[in-house]
Amino acid sequence: MTAMKVTAELADWIVGLKGTDIPAEVREEGVRTFVNWIGCAVGGAHHETVDAALRAVEPFSGPRKATVLGRREKLDALHAALLNGITSHVLDYDDTHLKTIIHPAGPVASALMGLAEIRPLSGRDLLTALIVGVEVECRIGNAVYPDHYDRGWHITGTAGVFGAAAAVGYAIGLDAQKMRWALGLAATQSAGLREMFGTMTKSFHPGRAAQNGAMSAFLAEAGYDSSEQAIEAKRGFANVMSDKQDYSEILGELGTRWEAALNSYKPFACGIVIHPTIDGCQQIRDEIGGARVKEIAKVQLTTHPLVLELTGKTAPKTGLEGKFSVYHSAACALLHGDGAPTAFTDEVVNQPEIVALRDKVKATADPNCHEASVTIEVTFNDGSTLTKHVERAIGSRDLPLTNEQLETKFMNQATLVIGDAPSRALLDLAWTIEDLDRAAEVAEVSVPTAKLQNAAV
Amino acid sequence: MTAMKVTAELADWIVGLKGTDIPAEVREEGVRTFVNWIGCAVGGAHHETVDAALRAVEPFSGPRKATVLGRREKLDALHAALLNGITSHVLDYDDTHLKTIIHPAGPVASALMGLAEIRPLSGRDLLTALIVGVEVECRIGNAVYPDHYDRGWHITGTAGVFGAAAAVGYAIGLDAQKMRWALGLAATQSAGLREMFGTMTKSFHPGRAAQNGAMSAFLAEAGYDSSEQAIEAKRGFANVMSDKQDYSEILGELGTRWEAALNSYKPFACGIVIHPTIDGCQQIRDEIGGARVKEIAKVQLTTHPLVLELTGKTAPKTGLEGKFSVYHSAACALLHGDGAPTAFTDEVVNQPEIVALRDKVKATADPNCHEASVTIEVTFNDGSTLTKHVERAIGSRDLPLTNEQLETKFMNQATLVIGDAPSRALLDLAWTIEDLDRAAEVAEVSVPTAKLQNAAV
Secondary structure (H helix, E strand, O other), X not given: OOOXXXXXXXXXXXXXXXXXXXXHHHHHHHHHHHHHHHHHHHHOOOOHHHHHHHHHHHHHOOOOOEXXXXXXXXXXXXXXXXXXXXXXXXXXXXXXXXXOOEOOHXXXXXXXXXXXXXXXXXXXXXXXXXXXXXXXXXHHXXXXXXXXXXXXXXXHHHOHHHHHHHHHHHXXXXXXXXXXXXXXXXXXXXXXXXXXXXXXXXXXXXXXXXXXXXXXXXXXXXXXXXXXXXXXXXXXXXXXXXXXXXXXXXXXXXXXOOHHHHEEEOOOOXXXXXXXXXXXXXXXXXXXXXXXXXXXXEEEEEEOHHHHHHHEOOOOOOHHHXXXXXXXXXXXXXXXXXXXXXXXXXXXXXXXXXXXXXXXXXXXXXXXXXXXXXXXXXXXXXXXXXXXXXXXXXXXXXXXXXXXXXXXXXXXXXXXXXXXXXXHHHHHHHHOHHHOOOOHHHHHHOOOOHHHHHHHO | OOOOOHHHHHHHHHHHOOHHHOOHHHHHHHHHHHHHHHHHHHHOOOOHHHHHHHHHHHHHOOOOOEEOOOOOOEEOHHHHHHHHXXXXXXXXXXXXXXXXXXXXXXXXXXXXXXXXXXXXXXXXXXXXXXXXXXXXXXHHHHHHOOHHHHHOEOHHHHOHHHHHHHHHHHHOOOOHHHHHHHHHHHHOOOOOEHHHOOOOHHHHHHHHHHHHHHHHHHHHHOOOOOOOOOOOOOOOHHHHHOOOOOOHHHHOOEOOEOHHHHEEEOOOOOOHHHHHHHXXXXXXXXXXXXXXXXXXXXXXXXXXXXXXXHHEOOOOOOHHXXXXXXXXXXXXXXXXXXXXXXXXXXXXXXXXXXXXXXXXXXXXXXXXXXXOOEEEEEEEOOOOEEEEEEOOOOOOOOOOOOHHHHHXXXXXXXXXXXXXXXXXXXXXXXXXXHHOOOOHHHHHHOOOOHHHHHHHO
């Protein structure tokens, strides 16, 4: 395949796509992506990271027409895109395209929701644009992954800006030339370093990708021109930012192979390697009941070696450290049945009964154990034992979250921020996105009452 | 030198610096940098690139407190930084740090001028911050140049964002920790591809660097944290974006070696390789007078080979092509004495008398000719000849523009946009920047009357 017209061919495909060209199962995954994103954005809306970002951007906000989901503040559509990109990623609980570790919705949905509040946009058109954006960012990610990521780029930021530009450009009806310019403006803003992991700046990446991608589309619309071969040119995105360029990943099987259909959703608010353990411990709790959990004398985990390498903290002190402790995670799943963000607060990590159970958990690495598997052997005070083998954890590619599990995840997050009944109303509305005349309605319904916002803060 | 504390040591130096620590000759070069930047920003204010950018950003502007220099529109301070960064670069006529080809003022001065219109900032403090920002971006540029540039990064964008963050962070009084965060937020937004050269997106780079660098400082001020070793970390700026990292360029001789003192200013609005020819042709015109120019039968140039390689267009049709024609440039310097942006309009390039003289110009490449030199042999209709050898062109490192020449350049640009007397008043004010209680006064004085703005458009 010649590398000469990657950007142009991709732009042609984007502008020529009709919503009806997208298979039903891909649209269904798009709705799941949207629902999961709304829940994560509302769930993270009052994190201290978000408060700091708001303090910084508020003096510069334009017309306050767009919602920061789950909050009462409004901002201009571009700053709202930035903030919603931050909120939806800040708990490390969002969606994942497992082939590239891109978190697809943050950059794309955040840009589109801002757009929906300043220009007419139906729910059906928002969903089509969301799928377009996710498809574009994941395909561009595939073309340069893993070299690009290994070099140190946070691919959710670097590929995400293309997704946001494509999605907004599609939604506002750019022609093919302006779509090429929008992709060019996105390419020249592609940024985000992995060095930022562990700081507030990590979640800045999907936010800025959303904001900058949207701006790329608006600049192109206004006649601001750019390179028309920004992805493949000698001094363009793929050659400058990666040592691998596989353009067949971008142009191959367009319209038949759908990366957007491969999106996955974390069931638990922590690194994916602990998920089998949490899954297994929750199953054990469901089987034996909470009272019997108090009679546990010992828990023996047999896991993939990566689990101990990445999450081997035996005595976490903070909620954030708790995310890197398979011991805490096991204890919390057994005692509270919890793997949601509520399991990883400073308070829960230091609860005496959690600490006591955590200290009874031991773990052994087994190179033959699959990453998505675990064996858990529980010994009770009376000497009896129970063994649970998890072959594939929920949320893995072989066992995706059901819609019901997505709902539970959504409610666990959103209820804390906007209350139970409003969360249920928002969830029901999000599922019907394709039927809404105004996609903006979802953002409006996410706004909490003044009383609840104060409680959340 | 250990690579462990580059960002932290640089941040310490920035926050500890006092204006009086900067030697008088460095401050003087800072004033020249400022004056040249004002002239370029006003000169480019009505370019079609700027009009397109304004159309795109206006719907998103926050409080309209900051000036787009040379225009009547106001924007919020961050969008004004974006626009002034574009205007000051759009004619390719701005300043150059020759060691790195960074155009230093665009990202830094644009960010600071926006700041000056929303917070109290004296001219003296603006100048100190400008020198800090230029020093930081050029040192970071030195550390990775030339590998970083060769790889395809437009270094004015990638290094400029650090300069803007450092300058604004200094001016708003960040402490050392927040300065490290600001540099981290800048690092993770470092972007800009050379593929954009030849499009409007090239001048987007210094603009976006100004805007994003300023935002980095405001985010850090608001408590938005970031990596504290973003420059030198394994997955940080220098390792991810360059194969060369020489941290002694960043930390060596801080406060005694001043990169900000090495700034240079283009005398002519075109590629630097044609400058000796324009310089020599202007000298010939001054010596023989305009009437005698009409009697020229032939012009023979002997130049460095790069001149013909980069600017060998014999029959340019547009103003932009004229910038890549040493033949047009020689003719225009002889006939009109002009090398300013007015020499590179579509109209001038197609003037019959220019075309006629251009066709009499021949050029020969001589590998022994220095890049800053040229020999020009003119033959007149009466058979007599005149030879002019330019050993070093004005604007080269060995022959920097005098203040008087800077004034001529300023007036040639600004008069077309805001008129003669207002340009003179603005120029006089810019020279006195260090005496102004409010640096914002310079921006205010740059605003044209309604009548003039219409004429310029």
